[in-house]
Every structure is written in C-alpha cells, then in structure tokens.
Amino acid sequence: MRRGSAVRGDAGSKREVRFSLRSAGSRCGSLALAWAIPGFAAAAPPIAPDSLSEICDPSTGLPMPAIPTMFDPASPPAADIEALTWLLFGICAAIFVVVQGALVHAIIKYRARRRDEAAGDEPRQVYGSNPVELAWTVIPVVIVFVLTLASVRLIRDIERTSPPEGALKVVVIGHQWWWEYRYPDLGIVTANELVVPAERPVWLELHSADVNHSWWVPQLAGKMDCIPGHPNTLWFEADRPGVYLGQCAEYCGNQHANMLLRVEARAVDGPLGFDAWVANQQSPPVDDDSTTPGRDVFLALACQSCHDIAGVSEGAFGPNLTHLMSRATLGAGVAPLDRDSLRQWVDDPQTLKPGCNMPSLKLDTNQLDAVVDYLASLR
C-alpha cells in the first residue's frame, strides 16, 4: 500500500460524488430532469457498497478497488456514463412507481368483492377516452424525445473519431483467448496487461486476429468490440494511478470466461513509473549464460514457433515473452505469475486454463526446469 495510499489519499470518495454532480450538471442540467441526480448520487450506489474501498495490488503496489465496476469510474467516458446511469435510474424509477402504482391501485381497489358478485350485473363499460389516451401518448413522446437528445449528446461527447491531443496510441489485438498490445510509437509489444501513464489520454485501436472479442474495463470506458476486418477505436484517460480490471465481453469460444483484462495506470516517474516500464520494455531481453540450457530447449522445441522473444525467436501465434516476468499474471489473468505457476503452466497449460490453444509439450523434469529458469529470467 506504500504508493497507493499516497496517490489516492483521502480525496477519493469525495471526488466521486462531486464528479457525478459536475458531470451530470453539464450534460443534463438543461434537461430539467437533473433533479433526479443529486438524490440518487447522494444516496450512493446501494448495490456496490464496497466499490469505494480499496485494496492494494500485490505486484505493483498500485491501488485497486475491491470491486471494479462502472460505479467507481476513473476516466472521463466512464464518469459520464456513471452520471447518465443515475439519471436513467431516476427517470425509470419514476415511471416504475407511477405505472406499478396505478396497477397495484387498480388491483386493490377494483378487485371483485362478494357483494359485487352477488349483484350479478357488469360494471360500467368505458370504451376509451380521447383526452386520457392523448395524454399517455404525448407524455411518453416528450420523455423519449428528451432521452434521445441526451443519448445523442453523450454519444457525440464520448465517441471520438480522432485521438485526443497528446494521446498514447496502443494497438489492441484480441486472440483466442488472450490480448496482444502494441505500442507503435514506442516499439513495444506485450501481452495481456496494458500499462499506461495516468492522467494522459490513451487511444486504443482495436483489432482481432481470429473471432470477435470485446474490450471492456468498466472503470475506464464502455466496451468496444474487436472484430476482424473492422478496426474500432476507444479512448480513456485514467484520472488516478491504479489497477483496473475487466474481461472480454463478446463470446469468443471455449475460454471466453478466462480472457481477463488488466490495465495498470502508472505515474510517469519513479522506479515503478511508466517511463521506467517503457525503458525496461525497450531493452533487449535478458541474456544470461546460466539460462542458456533453457533457451536451447525453448529453441529446440515448438515453443519458438508460437512465442516471440526479441532477438531469440519470432513466433507470432502466442503472447510475446520478451519481458514476461514484468507482468503480474499468467494466461490472460488465470493465475498470478510466479515461478510455481509458471512451472505448472509450462508443464501442462490445460491444468490452469482447460481448452486454451497451448498444448502440453510433455517435457521431462530437466527440460522443464531449464525452460522455467530461462523464462523466469526474462524480466
């Protein structure tokens, strides 16, 4: 928690509420329906009571929320959507109360009593009423017109057609069932964990290498699909350092459930800062004589045909391993990355992620230890 508490401080929960109010005011204040916002925002999300409490990511020391939801936004698009969500709750709750109230009233007041049954005649037959029917046609028209305006305005605000000024550009490529990240301006290729600077816009270009996927980190932005042959874009700007979690949101086959997303927004400076991370990623892979046997096994077997290690192998089918150990998790998030889980994974990936596309290579113990030694040296 060393850096986390310092960064986030005690302003966190206050800022949440203020942000909702400000954003709601600017988006929807002109709509005369903004009355719904303060009440609901002040009531705090009852369904996510813990979302404002924080824990500390063990590998980076960055803060992360106990529950990574859209109700704890950390980026302008997500914050705008959160404010909109409370507005929608307000409007829908009002409609709900009116309609269900009328229904319940009719059920209670007009249910047949015994004396009615005895009377035997029918109640007064009402065939309709032009003014009443006009009212419940026109009022909904007005409501949906207002909602349409709000929708169109927010679409325009959030869905950008060009990158924000000074944005960091990252190409995201969805694979069955992992994520590839390329930083074209920095010459970095990595996998499964997106590392970005906090307080700087990030412009994602979304692609897919095989089937449809969807990139969804609720605290940063709404989801956007990765579709082969149909590149999409998405932007966010983490307003505070932290770890933001999500997962693939478009069914993509067997291991769709285990295609997890992890975004680390880091401060620019410092030993764990973004610049230090970039410098490490841009450096050549560790070349240590003590791990040469493992590298030889890696090159002699099928490993090198799928995995890229800069200057060593050029596989393109699996995740880039050049700086494997700079990552916190394994197999697109199925396990924390340490020597034990790495060994288990290399021995038989199907035990950790049944159905994934990496087969067990049936290494003997010596080969296994050598390869794991080698991989574990790739910091």
Place this chain on the structure above:
Amino acid sequence: MSTLTTRPAEVGAAVGGEPLATRLHRWAVTVDHKRLGIMYVLSGLVFFLVGGIEASIMRAQLARPANDLVSPEVFNQLFTMHGTTMVFLVGMPILLGMGNYLVPLMIGARDMAFPRLNAFGFWLFLFGGLLLYFSYIGAQGLYGTAVAPDVGWFAYAPLTDRTFSRGNSTDYWILGIMVSGFGSIATGLNLVVTILSMRCRGMTLMRMPLLAWMMLIVGLLVLAALGPLTAAQVMLLFDRNLGAHFFDPQEGGSAVLWQHFFWFFGHPEVYILVLPAFGFVSEIIPTFSRKVIFGYPLMVAATVAIGFISLSVWAHHMFAVGMGPALNAFFSAMTFMIAVPTGIKIFNWIGTMWGGRIRFASPMLFATGFVAMFVIGGLTGIMLAMVPFDWQVSDSYFVVGHFHYVLFGGTVFAIFGALHYWYPKAVGRMLDETVAKWSFWLLFAGFNLTFFPMHISGMLGMPRRIYTFQPDRGLELWNVLSSSGVVLQAAGVILIVWNLLRSARKGAVAGNDPWDAWTLEWATTSPPPEHNFDVAPTVGSRRPLWDLKHPEDPDGRYE
C-alpha cells in the same frame, strides 16, 4: 347462446373406443387447425422442459465462482441450445400454434386458409427441432466427439467459420433452424391470409378481437424477418461447405454483415414473440375485469406502429460494434420511439382494469403478472437504448436480466395465462384453480429471484456466456440468488405440467363459456367440433357474446 348445442359427449371422446394406432394416425394426418395448434403447443412445452433443464444446469454451474460441475465445452453448448430452443422451438411454435388454434375460432372461420400448408408448417418445425437436437448424437466436433452447437444462439461470424468451429455441429444449427424457419414462414403466411380473407359475416377489420390484430402483424413480421435469416443461413452454409466467403474477413468477407442480417431478423423476432403475448393479455384482462378493452382503436394503432418501428431498431444490438455516431444515434432514437406504442398498450390494460370488477382467477393472475414484469423489462429496454449506458452493460448479465423480463416475465407468463384461459375450450375440462395459483406464485417468486439479481451482476461487470466467473469481484451473492430461484421456478413448472395432464381426465367439465367471456370462440362447444361452428356466425360488434348476453344494450352503438 343456449341455441348452440352443447356436446358433453365430446369431452374425453378421444379416450374411447378406437385403438391407439388409429388415434395417433388421425393426429399424424390431420389438417385441422385445432389439432395442429394443440400439437404445436405440446411439442413447444416439451422443448420448454428441455430448455429449462439446460438453464438449470447452467445456473448450478454458476452458483459459485470457479465451479467445475460442467466443462467449458458443455456449458457453451448449453447456453447455445438453451437460447436456440427457447426462441425457435418454444416461443415461436407455442405462440404460432395458439394463433393457429384461436384465430379461426375468434374470427368465426371454419379453418385456416391453407390447412395442408398448415400441417406442412407444423411438421417442418417439429423435424427442424429434432434435427437440431440430433446434433447431440450425430454432430462431430473436434477430435470426432459428438457435440451440440456451441456458437451462441446468434452464432456470430467468424466463430462459425470452419476454422473456429470444426466438425459439423454448426451445420446442424443452421439446418435445424432453417427447416423450422420454413415452417414458421408457412404459418405466418397462413395467418395473414386467414385473417384477411376468412372473417365471418359482419366482422370488419376494426371489429376483430385484438388477438387477431396482433396475429396479423406477427404474420407480416414473420414474412419480413425470417427471409433474411434464412438467406444468411444459406450464405453461412455456403461459407462452411462450398468455400464461399460471405462472412470470412480473411478473404474479404464481412463479420459485421452477419450481425446485420441476424439482427434484422432478431429484433422483429422479439416482437414476433411478444405481440401474441400482448394479444392474449388483451383478451384475458377485459374478461376478468368485466370491462370492454379500453381504447381499442389506439391499441390497434399501437400494434401497427410496433410492427413498422420494429423493422428499424435491429442495430441497437450492435452499439458496441463501432457503427459510428450517426448510426448509433439513429438506432437509439428509433428504439426510444418504440417505447411509446408499447407504453400505450400497458396504460390501456391498466385503464381496462380501472373501474372494473376484477376476478383473480389463474389466467388473470398470469396476465397481471405479465403486465408488472413486462413494465420492468420495458424500462430496462429504455435504459439499454441509451447508447453510452449500453456500452457499459451490452453483452453483460444486465442484458440477460432485461430480455428474460421481456421473454419470460412477459411472453412465458402470458403463454401460461393463455393456457389457463383457453385450456377449458380446447380440452373441455377446467384446470385445478388451487394448483394453478400455487404454480403462479412459485413461478413469480422464482422468476424474480433468478432474474432481478442479474441486472446487478451485469452492472458489476459480469459478461454473459461465461462458464465461470471471477471470485472477489462482488458477484458471488447475486449469482447464488439467481441460482436459488431456479428451484422455485422448477416447482412452479412441474405443478403446471401436472395440472395440465391431470385435469384432462379429472378436471370439472367446463361447458361452452366458463369465464363468461365475449369473443366468438366461447360460443361453440368445448372442445369445438371439427368444423368449429354449426351455423356460420354473424357479428355486429367487437364483442358478439356481449350482444347476445345484453340484447338491451349491444356494443355496436358505442364503437
């Protein structure tokens, strides 16, 4: 009324005398709209039980995180088969089948316009469904194992491509749905022609029961929507088997094109599934409120409006596909717009109940439950039309909760209401009211317990179609609640099935008009004779039986 013959002898007539083979043969070769309707409903109910079992296994798997009750492969097959079954083999056949049974009776016709086409449509549906399920035995997946389709009920390209879906399970999905789809097209056409040309003397379009209006629009929507789906499925079949590349982006095809084709079918399909439910409720609520439907002309106008607007809202399933701000805004606006006619219907139903003398017999319980649940599904639908909100919750459990409120709390509740309402007509005997009320309350409680928490798990970040979910993301409680509701729902469904079976033999004899209703089907015997009416009816208003029962104050003068 008393002039029409009651034929108590016909009650349970099927049981007597003839050998079983003769009776089965008679069902197999029948072209009678009533027998076909009953067979539609029965086969739909069997598929409903199958789809329900699939859903229960899924909920057992998701009762806790990192569960391993079923493998990912099996889970992916389960949700594919559950969705496909419930839409194509439960919703469509039961609703079209009830339309088949009721429309000729309600418009005073002797049968559907094309009886043999009608039988053809039923058997296509049934064998299409069996073909889909034969995949469990006959289809080959990876490593030659037998598998069911596992590409999701909307089968997005390119997951359906040979590269990613090996074996032939996806071909079973295509062919099974295509065959039953042809059957639906036949029935849709038949409904339209029957309603337009077979109405009895005096029944103008504006005197038709609202159910007939809804079925007319449903028939037209079937014709508009099923064609594009069938075309897309043929293209997909070409892609998979003849080396075409319509949906293969590696070879210049378009994965997005499939989504447009599918949802151009898929959203009208939602209204195909819900308009008949509106129709059932529009018949049940007046009868049990003892009042004429409030605002009939506006109800008709709203139905027609829904029919038109439903053809231009399909891409609201695709807000996260990256269509660009202009198309997103258009489909958002159209989706908001369809809320207006839908809202009008809800207000008119409540208006009908207002000032009535409501008897809460089992059909009315289900119809009222329908209104209450459908309002919730409609409101979450409005939320989903708000594009930026949709970007967060699209493809999450929020959507799963939403459409179950529409299709289960909505359509299925209305179907059960309709079953309880017209069962005495079709069988000649009453269902047991006590059992029926128990089944309603069990279903109502279980339904809400299962599906309401899904909105919350979805907003907390749980995507749909995952065979397991991450611990420590706040999802455990909502999922265990969802799973526990299944027990209550299963109990409710078992009670309904038991009631349907038992009452066929043991129920009290219904008589022609057990609910004291006003539409034509209640003027003939229960069950009706093969030719429906001994004398071709003539009507003078929307409620011909009201006119008979209240000759001093007939309806016609107010319409």
